[in-house]
Amino acid sequence: xxxxxxxxxxxxxxxxxxxxxxxxxxxxxxxxxxxxxxxxxxxxxxxxxxxxxxxxxxxxxxxxxxxxxxxxxxxxxxxxxxxxxxxxxxxxxxxxxxxxxxxxxxxxxxxxxxxxxxxxxxxxxxxxxxxxxxxxxxxxxxxxxxxxxxxxxxxxxxxxxxxxxxxxxxxxxxxxxxxxxxxxxxxxxxxxxxxxxxxxxxxxxxxxxxxxxxxxxxxxxxxxxxxxxxxxxxxxxxxxxxxxxxxxxxxxxxxxxxxxxxxxxxxxxxxxxxxxxxxxxxxxxxxxxxxxxxxxxxxxxxxxxxxxxxxxxxxxxxxxxxxxxxxxxxxxxxxxxxxxxxxxxxxxxxxxxxxxxxxxxxxxxxxxxxxxxxxxxxxxxxxxxxxxxxxxxxxxxxxxxxxxxxxxxxxxxxxxxxxxxxxxxxxxxxxxxxxxxxxxxxxxxxxxxxxxxxxxxxxxxxxxxxxxxxxxxxxxxxxxxxxxxxxxxxxxxxxxxxxxxxxxxxxxxxxxxxxxxxxxxxxxxxxxxxxxxxxxxxxxxxxxxxxxxxxxxxxxxxxxxxxxxxxxxxxxxxxxxxxxxxxxxxxxxxxxxxxxxxxxxxxxxxxxxxxxxxxxxxxxxxxxxxxxxxxxxxxxxxxxxxxxxxxxxxxxxxxxxxxxxxxxxxxxxxxxxxxxxxxxxxxxxxxxxxxxxxxxxxxxxxxxxxxxxxxxxxxxxxxxxxxxxxxxxxxxxxxxxxxxxxxxxxxxxxxxxxxxxxxxxxxxxxxxxxxxxxxxxxxxxxxxxxxxxxxxxxxxxxxxxxxxxxxxxxxxxxxxxxxxxxxxxxxxxxxxxxxxxxxxxxxxxxxxxxxxxxxxxxxxx
RNA sequence: GCCCGGGUGGCGGAAUCGGUAGACGCAGCGGAUUCAAAAUCCGCCGCUGGUAACAGUGUGGGGGUUCGAGUCCCCCCCCGGGCACCA
Numbered sequence: 001x002x003x004x005x006x007x008x009x010x011x012x013x014x015x016x017x018x019x020x021x022x023x024x025x026x027x028x029x030x031x032x033x034x035x036x037x038x039x040x041x042x043x044x045x046x047x048x049x050x051x052x053x054x055x056x057x058x059x060x061x062x063x064x065x066x067x068x069x070x071x072x073x074x075x076x077x078x079x080x081x082x083x084x085x086x087x088x089x090x091x092x093x094x095x096x097x098x099x100x101x102x103x104x105x106x107x108x109x110x111x112x113x114x115x116x117x118x119x120x121x122x123x124x125x126x127x128x129x130x131x132x133x134x135x136x137x138x139x140x141x142x143x144x145x146x147x148x149x150x151x152x153x154x155x156x157x158x159x160x161x162x163x164x165x166x167x168x169x170x171x172x173x174x175x176x177x178x179x180x181x182x183x184x185x186x187x188x189x190x191x192x193x194x195x196x197x198x199x200x201x202x203x204x205x206x207x208x209x210x211x212x213x214x215x216x217x218x219x220x221x222x223x224x225x226x227x228x229x230x231x232x233x234x235x236x237x238x239x240x241x242x243x244x245x246x247x248x249x250x251x252x253x254x255x256x257x258x259x260x261x262x263x264x265x266x267x268x269x270x271x272x273x274x275x276x277x278x279x280x281x282x283x284x285x286x287x288x289x290x291x292x293x294x295x296x297x298x299x300x301x302x303x304x305x306x307x308x309x310x311x312x313x314x315x316x317x318x319x320x321x322x323x324x325x326x327x328x329x330x331x332x333x334x335x336x337x338x339x340x341x342x343x344x345x346x347x348x349x350x351x352x353x354x355x356x357x358x359x360x361x362x363x364x365x366x367x368x369x370x371x372x373x374x375x376x377x378x379x380x381x382x383x384x385x386x387x388x389x390x391x392x393x394x395x396x397x398x399x400x401x402x403x404x405x406x407x408x409x410x411x412x413x414x415x416x417x418x419x420x421x422x423x424x425x426x427x428x429x430x431x432x433x434x435x436x437x438x439x440x441x442x443x444x445x446x447x448x449x450x451x452x453x454x455x456x457x458x459x460x461x462x463x464x465x466x467x468x469x470x471x472x473x474x475x476x477x478x479x480x481x482x483x484x485x486x487x488x489x490x491x492x493x494x495x496x497x498x499x500x501x502x503x504x505x506x507x508x509x510x511x512x513x514x515x516x517x518x519x520x521x522x523x524x525x526x527x528x529x530x531x532x533x534x535x536x537x538x539x540x541x542x543x544x545x546x547x548x549x550x551x552x553x554x555x556x557x558x559x560x561x562x563x564x565x566x567x568x569x570x571x572x573x574x575x576x577x578x579x580x581x582x583x584x585x586x587x588x589x590x591x592x593x594x595x596x597x598x599x600x601x602x603x604x605x606x607x608x609x610x611x612x613x614x615x616x617x618x619x620x621x622x623x624x625x626x627x628x629x630x631x632x633x634x635x636x637x638x639x640x641x642x643x644x645x646x647x648x649x650x651x652x653x654x655x656x657x658x659x660x661x662x663x664x665x666x667x668x669x670x671x672x673x674x675x676x677x678x679x680x681x682x683x684x685x686x687x688x689x690x691x692x693x694x695x696x697x698x699x700x701x702x703x704x705x706x707x708x709x710x711x712x713x714x715x716x717x718x719x720x721x722x723x724x725x726x727x728x729x730x731x732x733x734x735x736x737x738x739x740x741x742x743x744x745x746x747x748x749x750x751x752x753x754x755x756x757x758x759x760x761x762x763x764x765x766x767x768x769x770x771x772x773x774x775x776x777x778x779x780x781x782x783x784x785x786x787x788x789x790x791x792x793x794x795x796x797x798x799x800x801x802x803x804x805x806x807x808x809x810x811x812x813x814x815x816x817x818x819x820x821x822x823x824x825x826x827x828x829x830x831x832x833x834x835x836x837x838x839x840x841x842x843x844x845x846x847x848x849x850x851x852x853x854x855x856x857x858x859x860x861x
Numbered sequence: 862g863c864c865c866g867g868g869u870g871g872c873g874g875a876a877u878c879g880g881u882a883g884a885c886g887c888a889g890c891g892g893a894u895u896c897a898a899a900a901u902c903c904g905c906c907g908c909u910g911g912u913a914a915c916a917g918u919g920u921g922g923g924g925g926u927u928c929g930a931g932u933c934c935c936c937c938c939c940c941g942g943g944c945a946c947c948a
Contacts (some may be wrong), residue, residue, distance in 0.1 A: 214866095215865050215866065215942085215943080218864065218865060218943085219864090219942095219943060219944080222863095222864070222865095222943080222944055223943095225944095225947065227947070227948085247948080248947090250947090250948065251948075302946080327946045327948095328946080329946075333947075333948070336948095338948080339948090344948070345946090346948075423947080425947055541942085544943085545943085653873095653886070654873060654874080654886085654887095655874070656874085659867095659874090660941090661873090662873060664873070666872095666887050666888070667872095667886070669887085670887055671886085676900095676901095677901095719877080720877090724877070726877090728874070728875085728885080728886095729874095729875065729876095729877095729884085729885080731886095732874090732875075732884065733884090734885095735884095735885055736884070736885065809928075810880095810927095810928065810930095811929095812881055815881085848928060849928090850880090850929075852880055852929095855880055855881090858928050858929060860928050860929090
């Protein structure tokens with residue numbers, strides 16, 4: 001064994017060995033229970049960042065741990081390879097997106113392999129390859145024929161910078177999620193997935209996922225946004241015809257308090273009323289303009305205008321004025337609402353502003369059963385609660401919320417003017433993108449046959465890979481060889497669809513394709529059901545809604561196509577926190593900030609200065625590593641300097657996986673120091689000759705104590721990794737153990753056997769985190785043997801004597817030693833006799849004595 | 862506004878079921894080694910008082926439950942994230 005720890009040599013050797021012996025190749029015909037461990041695949045942007053290192057190390061720790069615990073582990077890796085950055089790089093450098101993407105994949109694969117992840121590389125896939133997207137296109141055609149995918153002209157979010165359409169989910173605060181540009185509205189024909197058809201199942205399915213973080217489930221539930229209420233109509237006459245104004249409400253119990261209706265600016269009734277009302281037309285135009293940015297809408301002042309039209313209250317027959325309101329959303333429900341100013345905050349504000357009547361129809365019991373709040377102007381005394389009862393509501397007086405809703409829904413249904421309805425916030429998923437570098441939508445437009453899906457035997461529709469976009473729209477539109485085709489149905493000349501799919505489509509099913517990446521007879525084969533569902537999914541919290549909802553949706557689509565048998569794709573989900581680092585900048589006279597990388601900044605006498613000129617920089621606080629703040633740390637530099645094991649150990653040790661991880665160069669050195677010390681301890685032991693590990697029996701006191709700590713540590717580390725997924729404390733426990741081992745003296749056979757046992761176990765326990773050094777050490781300690789997770793020896797945990805804490809009035813006052821088998825009475829007696837207690841007791845007898853076995857004694861005086 | 866997290870030393874964090882607060886690491890301080898430095902090793906390290914033994918105090922603030930509260934309950938403050946006129 002060599003004296004020095006040389007990570008570079010040792011890691012290369014280990015990785016070469018794993019590669020030649022195909023250590024991580026996962027086979028289906030294996031008697032061990034399967035464990036499918038998946039990390040969210042990367043976008044091949046160019047090089048790995050710290051977020052990747054963290055994500056994949058977490059996944060690798062779990063994968064390697066489960067291998068050591070006897071599972072048949074499958075940990076695949078691949079590339080989310082379609083997307084805008086490739087096109088942007090193409091525009092900047094004149095390189096085809098395909099070439100750029102494949103070069104990035106090669107580089108990043110090398111980087112991932114240098115980190116030593118236990119990945120089955122034979123399953124690698126890239127979503128931009130025809131053998132992958134072929135099956136996506138195939139499923140698309142199936143779903144199109146089934147009606148799960150449909151085309152409609154839709155007012156969509158247009159990103160003027162990326163020149164593309166964004167899904168609602170991709171619009172954040174009125175800006176494109178990637179470009180940050182203000183989003184405009186445009187009408188474009190698009191293909192939609194009918195995700196709303198699965199809204200209820202996507203919501204209830206969350207209850208079957210105990211292994212998901214509560215907050216992710218809450219975010220998805222809020223996003224789906226289920227509301228139970230009543231949809232009903234206000235009849236009216238226009239141009240001599242009978243018409244109906246439909247609205248949705250969750251507060252049907254307040255229907256008798258309706259004093260006006262409000263419709264969205266885009267509502268047909270508003271358009272109609274504006275025809276001969278220029279003021280109204282101008283107001284509607286203003287609303288449409290203002291509604292571009294949703295964030296502004298939220299803070300916008302409530303505005304409205306009377307349409308001059310009236311509708312009839314379905315139950316009272318009253319005439320109800322219709323207003324256009326800028327707070328009514330066309331995209332939710334029917335784009336119109338009943339307004340009950342007495343019991344809705346928004347309606348109240350609106351009514352106040354335009355002096356519309358306010359009619360209270362719900363009251364609440366107050367103190368002593370008296371009715372509260374019949375005052376005239378304060379909305380907040382009139383209660384929007386569902387705990388009141390109806391008043392001023394004719395036949396419904398006295399009914400509570402549920403009873404009133406039932407009675408009113410029944411009456412509306414009898415009039416054929418309404419019914420109970422469940423409304424969702426979730427909208428259908430528009431997937432058409434006016435972009436080149438994506439999966440072609442497999443549709444052919446024929447003048448006679450319409451939109452024809454490409455037949456399975458003509459798939460894939462291959463995306464030409466030698467195209468260089470120039471930044472002006474989609475280059476496929478200029479590619480005659482791509483556009484011109486024959487109609488699969490009639491054989492006539494036809495035009496191929498040039499839109500490509502949202503890249504979220506590819507990432508919605510890749511986890512299933514890993515099971516059978518080489519299958520060319522269909523989308524998935526029976527191996528998918530062998531591996532699915534994924535046992536552990538690891539990825540960023542930023543995907544809590546979009547990706548994870550789409551993937552769940554896709555899984556159900558595939559299930560309904562008979563491709564998979566499970567209902568949910570991911571059993572357990574771990575959302576890792578961000579990697580953050582300090583930021584440093586200087587500000588020019590014009591207020592322009594220049595950001596400096598932490599690697600170029602050092603502390604001199606407590607002041608942060610730039611290494612190059614020694615002048616101070618401003619400390620900008622801790623933020624997520626990003627290009628814009630120039631605070632990213634390059635993992636490659638870290639691997640080159642300290643080795644992969646140090647990089648892995650630090651990212652696992654510095655914080656629990658779900659919390660954000662604060663970067664610290666000193667912390668990295670600390671992790672490296674630990675590995676060097678570990679190596680040295682093993683070296684010194686091996687120099688004295690390896691022996692058989694202790695398996696029990698009589699031991700000197702010190703060795704016995706250490707062995708007890710060893711087996712406690714095995715217990716803790718197993719629990720920390722498996723159940724708690726808290727790797728920082730697992731590592732801390734092994735560090736403690738190694739500190740204790742360093743203090744263990746003695747060279748007798750028994751002591752040496754305990755040292756051997758401890759070093760072997762420590763190497764295995766650390767192997768999920770630092771596999772290279774762990775395997776190297778284990779080989780030195782036990783040549784020829786393969787790693788096996790240590791088994792807790794219950795006998796080693798037994799203690800003859802235990803130390804108990806003695807408290808007086810809850811304050812720590814001393815310790816006592818008692819036999820492990822001592823009864824409460826014995827413990828109490830020993831505690832009362834102890835010096836510490838006698839001092840406080842001063843001859844008095846205690847009021848009460850609390851004995852917590854194995855823990856403490858508390859004496860109350 | 863609503864819904865989730867969270868607030869513990871100089872710093873990252875630990876305390877898993879209400880039972881010794883501050884594990885482990887970083888930084889710092891003292892010492893050994895060295896011509897010197899790095900590396901390494903040993904020791905100290907919440908705050909206040911005290912040479913010390915020790916005492917008091919301490920987990921954002923205030924109250925409560927309990928023999929005992931970082932942990933449970935009520936009120937408030939602050940930070941982070943998500944949703945945000947969803948009828």
